Amino acid sequence: xxxxxxxxxxxxxxxxxxxxxxxxxxxxxxxxxxxxxxxxxxxxxxxxxxxxxxxxxxxxxxxxxxxxxxxxxxxxxxxxxxxxxxxxxxxxxxxxxxxxxxxxxxxxxxxxxx
Amino acid sequence: xxxxxxxxxxxxxxxxxxxxxxxxxxxxxxxxxxxxxxxxxxxxxxxxxxxxxxxxxxxxxxxxxxxxxxxxxxxxxxxxxxxxxxxxxxxxxxxxxxxxxxxxxxxxxxxx
Numbered sequence: 001x002x003x004x005x006x007x008x009x010x011x012x013x014x015x016x017x018x019x020x021x022x023x024x025x026x027x028x029x030x031x032x033x034x035x036x037x038x039x040x041x042x043x044x045x046x047x048x049x050x051x052x053x054x055x056x057x058x059x060x061x062x063x064x065x066x067x068x069x070x071x072x073x074x075x076x077x078x079x080x081x082x083x084x085x086x087x088x089x090x091x092x093x094x095x096x097x098x099x100x101x102x103x104x105x106x107x108x109x110x111x112x113x114x
Numbered sequence: 115x116x117x118x119x120x121x122x123x124x125x126x127x128x129x130x131x132x133x134x135x136x137x138x139x140x141x142x143x144x145x146x147x148x149x150x151x152x153x154x155x156x157x158x159x160x161x162x163x164x165x166x167x168x169x170x171x172x173x174x175x176x177x178x179x180x181x182x183x184x185x186x187x188x189x190x191x192x193x194x195x196x197x198x199x200x201x202x203x204x205x206x207x208x209x210x211x212x213x214x215x216x217x218x219x220x221x222x223x224x225x226x
Contacts, residue, residue: 042118042202042216043157058213090156102147102159103214 003027004106006091011111013078013085021076021109023091032074033092033103036060043090049074050096078111086113116141116207120217127193127224135220137186137203145206146186147214148177150199157202161188193224 004025013019025032031050035043045058049068063082068074074093078085088110092103117140127133137146145164149157161170163179163186170177174197176189186203200221204214 040219042218043204043214044216045213048213092157100145100162100164102162104159105149105157107156 004091004093004104006089006106006109008109009107011109013111013113015113016080018077018079019111021078021089021091021111023074023076023106024072025074025091025093025104025106026072027093027104028071029093029104030071030096031094032068033094034058034064034066034074034076035090035092037088037090037108046076046089084113085111087111116143116205116215118203118205118215118217120201120203120220122220123218124221125223127190127222129194129224129226130192132192133190135188135190135201135222137188137205137217139184139186139205139215141207142181142184143205143207144181146179147204147206148186148188149202149204151202151219152199160201190222193222195224195226198222198224 007022033048034046037043044060046064047066049055052071055068065077090108091106094103095101119138121136148160151157161177166181168179174191179186200219202219204216207213207215
């Protein structure tokens with residue numbers, strides 16, 4: 001079955017630690033995205049990648065980093081510079097960044113800072 | 115800066131009733147998306163609206179787009195409990211990218 005997987009489902013981080021969230025897709029999509037969702041709010045774009053080995057900052061990139069070494073994978077690192085990282089993180093992909101196709105979302109990772 | 119506003123933010127409605135959720139956006143865009151999110155879950159795509167006057171229907175949900183008014187509506191017909199969820203609209207902020215701006219969501223609760 002084609003889809004987007006994210007791991008882990010739940011993640012606990014101590015202050016000062018970097019953590020990496022995994023996102024993998026087997027839909028053969030070119031574009032991938034990372035969003036953050038805070039309780040009772042909509043999604044905000046952290047980073048996006050339109051093609052392998054290229055990515056751009058979204059609206060709230062500070063304290064986060066990404067890589068796109070393979071088409072299927074777009075991991076997100078939450079660094080210690082992110083002051084308030086507790087949130088629900090959603091990865092998405094679409095056929096291409098220039099298409100009118102919808103974005104498909106993974107199941108999400110809930111990050112909590114202890 | 116593109117802003118997307120939804121109203122109401124919370125909607126409690128009785129089964130069998132009809133209601134409309136509104137999505138207003140502040141700058142020109144020809145692409146609007148509706149998503150559904152169940153509590154603690156990911157987002158599920160409902161509709162993609164690509165042109166002025168576009169109307170799409172799936173079951174008890176119907177979405178429409180008026181690009182001149184910068185308004186989309188999600189109409190619920192004869193609500194059932196299974197429709198209880200949070201509904202988001204999202205607007206493409208640029209013609210040649212797929213960068214979406216999401217509304218804050220409308221939490222729908224359908225009771226017997």
